[in-house]
Amino acid sequence: MFAPKGPSLRELAVQAMSSTEHGYDLLAPKFDLTPFRTPDRMLDAVEETLARHGDGFGAGLDVCCGTGAAIPMLRRLCRDRVTGADFSAGMLAEAERAHGTGPAGPGRSTGGGPAVDFVRADARALPHGLGSSYDLAVSFGAFGHFLPAERPALFGSVYGALRPGGVFAFPVPAPLPMASPYYWMTAGFDAVMRVRNAVWRPSFVMYYRTFPFGGVREDLLRTGFTVETLPLAHFGHRPDGTPHWRLLLARRPWPPGRAFTRSP
Structure with a gap:
């Protein structure tokens, strides 16, 4: 999923527990080595x-x-x-x-x-x-x-x-049709993010199903x-x-x- 020189699991975890802005500041040097780049x-x-x-x-x-x-x-x-x-x-x-x-x-x-x-x-x-x-x-x-x-x-x-x-x-x-595994993957991701943002500050706003x-x-x-x-x-x-x-x-x-x- 990630290039060999991409972010480690620890780096992604630190990013996910930061604010949206600071999380991207941390990820920036390796962002183009992730699937998140367009x-x-x-x-x-x-x-x-x-x-x-x-x-x-x-x-x-x-x-x-x-x-x-x-x-x-x-x-x-x-x-x-x-x-x-x-x-x-x-x-x-x-x-x-x-x-x-x-x-x-x-x-x-x-x-x-x-x-x-x-x-x-x-x-x-x-x-x-x-x-x-x-x-x-x-x-x-x-x-x-x-x-x-x-x-x-x-x-x-x-x-x-x-x-x-x-x-x-x-x-x-x-x-996405409900039969697609990606439907449930995105729904599950959004649910996890809602829980994360309900119990942890600062919030990290990233959802797949709000647009x-x-x-x-x-x-x-x-x-x-x-x-x-x-x-x-x-x-x-x-x-x-x-x-x-x-x-x-x-x-x-x-x-x-x-x-x-x-x-x-």
């Missing part, structure tokens, strides 16, 4: 789908960027600049080391795509300096860290960071987004013909009466 297959599928259904993007924002797995994808999709935002200083340090465009990062070479910057921020309250300046926002593997009551603040924060016409894109899985499509869609619509989905055909279809994974596109609408103009 697989390249998923990143490639999202990139290809966005490239086919978009007409180019100006600035890109990776919400809860972690160690920056999605940064190269955004640099290929976006023309102007790319920002990674995360609340963990440890994860940001790894992202900056791997993908920053400063002296320590490889992106400084000419012709390597737009510049990259990183900002430490809570995704539920992104800094005002990011406001209404991005054409594309993405997020991968982070939504289990937000309780359902926190989704309106999260979506409102991303909405405020997007320009009118901007898109918030993220993959969503099909619901259902129906509730997410309703919260996005209440925030002001329009919502559509596209199949991620790379992952095939279920026996009933529905895709295993879809790409959700939440778009910040243009103000009424405002003519559509694409940024140069």
Whole structure:
């Protein structure tokens, strides 16, 4: 399950008994050697789908960027600049080391795509300096860290960071059937985490079953987004013909009466 140089069982236990933020600070140096990193297959599928259904993007924002797995994808999709935002200083340090465009990062070479910057921020309250300046926002593997009551603040924060016409894109899985062993694995994991958080402080927020499509869609619509989905055909279809994974596109609408103009 883990690479030979990945975190030990003891290191994972220490992380699990820490706060969410400090736990990721501890895990950051070895995070990319765990199964928790977004697989390249998923990143490639999202990139290809966005490239086919978009007409180019100006600035890109990776919400809860972690160690920056999605940064190269955004640099290929976006023309102007790319920002990674995360609340963990440890994860940001790894992202900056791997993908920053400063002296320590490889992106400084000419012709390597737009510049990259990183900002430490809570995704539920992104800094005002990011406001209404991005054409594309993405997020991968982070939504289990937000309780359902926190989704309106999260979506409102991303909405405020997007320009009118901007898109918030993220993959969503099909619901697991009860006959699937993964259904019971995720249900069991969430139950253990609820017990852990009931008896231990600080809490570590990580759940697999708190981001259902129906509730997410309703919260996005209440925030002001329009919502559509596209199949991620790379992952095939279920026996009933529905895709295993879809790409959700939440778009910040243009103000009424405002003519559509694409940024140069």
